[in-house]
Amino acid sequence: IMDLIPGILKERLSSSEIEKLSKLQNHQLVNFLNSVVGLCDPESVYIVEGTRKDLEYVKRKAIETGEEIRLKNENHTIHFDPPLDQARAREDTFILGSKIPYVNTKSREEGLQEVISILKGSMKGREMFVGFYSLGPIASKYKMLAVQVTDSPYVIHSENMLYRNAFREFTNNEDFLKFVHSKGSLDIKKRRIMIDLEGVVYSVNTTYAGNSVGLKKLALRLTLNKAVNEGWLSEHMAIIGLEGERTHYITASFPSGSGKTSTSMLGKLISDDLAFIRNVNGIARAWNPESGVFGIIHGVNPKDDPIVWDVLHSNDEVIFSNVLLLPDGTVYWEGSGDHEPEKGVNFAGEWWKGKRDGSGKPIPPSHPNARFTVRLNSFKNLDLKYEDPEGVEIEGIIFGVKDYYTLVPIAESFSWEHGVITMGASMESSRTSAVIGKSDEMEFNPMALLDFISVSLGKYLDNYLSFGKRLSKLPKIFSANYFLKNENGYLNSKEDKKVWLRWIVERIEGKASAIRTPIGFIPTYDDLSSLFYKVLSKTYKKEEYEAQFTIRLKAYKEKFERVRSVYAGIDDVPDTVIEIFNKQIS
Ligand code: SAT
Numbered sequence: 001i002m003d004l005i006p007g008i009l010k011e012r013l014s015s016s017e018i019e020k021l022s023k024l025q026n027h028q029l030v031n032f033l034n035s036v037v038g039l040c041d042p043e044s045v046y047i048v049e050g051t052r053k054d055l056e057y058v059k060r061k062a063i064e065t066g067e068e069i070r071l072k073n074e075n076h077t078i079h080f081d082p083p084l085d086q087a088r089a090r091e092d093t094f095i096l097g098s099k100i101p102y103v104n105t106k107s108r109e110e111g112l113q114e115v116i117s118i119l120k121g122s123m124k125g126r127e128m129f130v131g132f133y134s135l136g137p138i139a140s141k142y143k144m145l146a147v148q149v150t151d152s153p154y155v156i157h158s159e160n161m162l163y164r165n166a167f168r169e170f171t172n173n174e175d176f177l178k179f180v181h182s183k184g185s186l187d188i189k190k191r192r193i194m195i196d197l198e199g200v201v202y203s204v205n206t207t208y209a210g211n212s213v214g215l216k217k218l219a220l221r222l223t224l225n226k227a228v229n230e231g232w233l234s235e236h237m238a239i240i241g242l243e244g245e246r247t248h249y250i251t252a253s254f255p256s257g258s259g260k261t262s263t264s265m266l267g268k269l270i271s272d273d274l275a276f277i278r279n280v281n282g283i284a285r286a287w288n289p290e291s292g293v294f295g296i297i298h299g300v301n302p303k304d305d306p307i308v309w310d311v312l313h314s315n316d317e318v319i320f321s322n323v324l325l326l327p328d329g330t331v332y333w334e335g336s337g338d339h340e341p342e343k344g345v346n347f348a349g350e351w352w353k354g355k356r357d358g359s360g361k362p363i364p365p366s367h368p369n370a371r372f373t374v375r376l377n378s379f380k381n382l383d384l385k386y387e388d389p390e391g392v393e394i395e396g397i398i399f400g401v402k403d404y405y406t407l408v409p410i411a412e413s414f415s416w417e418h419g420v421i422t423m424g425a426s427m428e429s430s431r432t433s434a435v436i437g438k439s440d441e442m443e444f445n446p447m448a449l450l451d452f453i454s455v456s457l458g459k460y461l462d463n464y465l466s467f468g469k470r471l472s473k474l475p476k477i478f479s480a481n482y483f484l485k486n487e488n489g490y491l492n493s494k495e496d497k498k499v500w501l502r503w504i505v506e507r508i509e510g511k512a513s514a515i516r517t518p519i520g521f522i523p524t525y526d527d528l529s530s531l532f533y534k535v536l537s538k539t540y541k542k543e544e545y546e547a548q549f550t551i552r553l554k555a556y557k558e559k560f561e562r563v564r565s566v567y568a569g570i571d572d573v574p575d576t577v578i579e580i581f582n583k584q585i586s
């Protein structure tokens, strides 16, 4: 058995690790690991089989290397990313291959050469960890296997919480996705994330999870490509069960930081971020490739987010990242409702009230993209169907944006095509702090996939439209916007989204009526007024309804014209897309 393991790899494995690896008898795996070891030159290799001992070992290493610091609650830790590495690095992330409009690409040869030269010897003196996971329930025939290799115990620790361990599944020599990550020297100038659609992703000189934890958004580029080629959907969507006469499952696509996680806390939780959707016997069924949540912590407070708040204050395992560490071993983040402390330690080092950076800008105590990492089974609203190997039936899809100027709070499309094109493919949203750069500028973000799309938008939409054609029962499509404003500020309070979700349930059950407008169906005042009373015990005034649901026709028209011109400039966009825009605009 040991003869199967080639030279360089074998040198770095202790006998206990050889024993673990030998259980799998997996040539593809061993060859892959051998090539990474040859390239990155770690001192030793640790195989994470997933036993309790392994999980403890990884956590201990995260603390010993200083990547995590233990908090007062001994199941909680804090991790800091470097000051300029607090979010997804859009400019440093490339899909390898030929040019695609709206996708950051690099030629395969050039990209591989570049990243491989940076990875050369990058793990010297360090231990390399190997983790084994499944995207989706282990018992599902649709599961996808993935291996993460990294010199960061924080990355593996996060993955052990966010993904299902699947070590035992690697005995069958099935194909698996490959993720190679190294902290390297953390030199931002040499930060690179190269995505080879053949199934390997390389990431170096970064620790922010959106760039380093391969199975999250790096895998999304691979699975999206696979889905488009195979006729299913791999989406940036939450999956939520809404109570009505029975539970109705919907998916919800929102750009990071515009209400996706908070929406998923209003129902039975299946997923807060990612969804795989397949046609199973004519029905759209969805499941969560993940088993945990890497959520934005900014603004999480006990009144608006009681469920998340409880998880963060429980004795379950939590990794906080880029919040403020206080002298007593607890943490603080902005928007928690707690008093802002005088001093502490944050991503930029020692912190005190009023501290400024080199350019004179105030340094906030916690980063706007500070995060928490927890397991799904810590949430009291978790729906056990999340482990269903066939997923849950999807009856509705929400495309949500953060748009101060145009979109009504909730509307339903006329049809699958109309929804996919004028609601999903037309998404424009205020830029989030989850991406490095200026936030709050409006940007084109179709299906909340701007950063993750790995194929041409034409090909992507073509797949979406034909996916619908093959279903015998079509989910209804809705657009949502929690952020509409007028001169006096927001037109909605945070809790109003509960009413919009209830309207969706009533539409699915055929109970609520609707008004046909040029942009789709909107709720009637009478229905909403009774729902506001039922759901929030609130009186809903006619003036509020009018302010929220008057269609801002000029702004809608301009938006559709902008987006139509985007699609008109892309070669392979299906004719239906432009036709539907033309019809919508006239
Ligand atoms: O930064 S991540 O992409 O991992 C999380 C998110 O923004 O959705």
Ligand code: MN
Pocket: 236, 256, 273
């Ligand atoms: Mn996300």
